[in-house]
Amino acid sequence: MAEFVDGQYFPEGYAVPDPNDALSRGFWEAAREGRLVVQQCRDCATVQHPPEVLCHACHSFDLGWKEVSGRATIYSFTRTVHPANDLLRERGPYNVVLLQLDDHPEVRMLGNVLDADEEGALAIGMPLRVVFERTAVDPDVGEIVQPRWRLAEPESG
Ligand SMILES: [Zn+2]
Numbered sequence: 001m002a003e004f005v006d007g008q009y010f011p012e013g014y015a016v017p018d019p020n021d022a023l024s025r026g027f028w029e030a031a032r033e034g035r036l037v038v039q040q041c042r043d044c045a046t047v048q049h050p051p052e053v054l055c056h057a058c059h060s061f062d063l064g065w066k067e068v069s070g071r072a073t074i075y076s077f078t079r080t081v082h083p084a085n086d087l088l089r090e091r092g093p094y095n096v097v098l099l100q101l102d103d104h105p106e107v108r109m110l111g112n113v114l115d116a117d118e119e120g121a122l123a124i125g126m127p128l129r130v131v132f133e134r135t136a137v138d139p140d141v142g143e144i145v146q147p148r149w150r151l152a153e154p155e156s157g
Pocket residue numbers: 041042043044045046055056057058059060
């Protein structure tokens with residue numbers, strides 16, 4: 001069961017995605033429903049992220065979406081203490097992780113881990129699980145829901 005989170009990891013006014021973007025709309029629609037998806041080629045089954053116009057393996061334009069488990073592992077991360085963006089001046093430190101999906105370790109995505117901003121909270125190899133942040137409701141584009149991450153217990157078995 002998907003976990004939804006109210007409140008924003010980054011301050012109000014910080015850049016948010018356009019959920020109606022032609023390339024990534026399926027990703028944001030799934031997030032609204034509490035599902036994490038990656039783009040998948042209907043011809044060769046390659047999965048890729050972020051979404052692209054064509055499959056980077058076979059160059060097919062016939063792309064769809066595949067739901068993944070929402071479990072991942074920290075591949076790398078950074079903890080930003082001195083933000084470059086003025087909007088984040090009062091927000092730091094915050095984290096940005098490069099994670100790899102457990103279902104598809106060849107797929108990496110950028111994310112933020114909630115409740116893990118203190119020094120030493122994150123380490124390479126830590127397990128994560130996805131949650132869905134209800135970031136905003138924009139009168140022009142609708143509800144904006146972004147995947148975020150929480151530290152998870154290692155999967156048993
Ligand atoms: Zn392909």
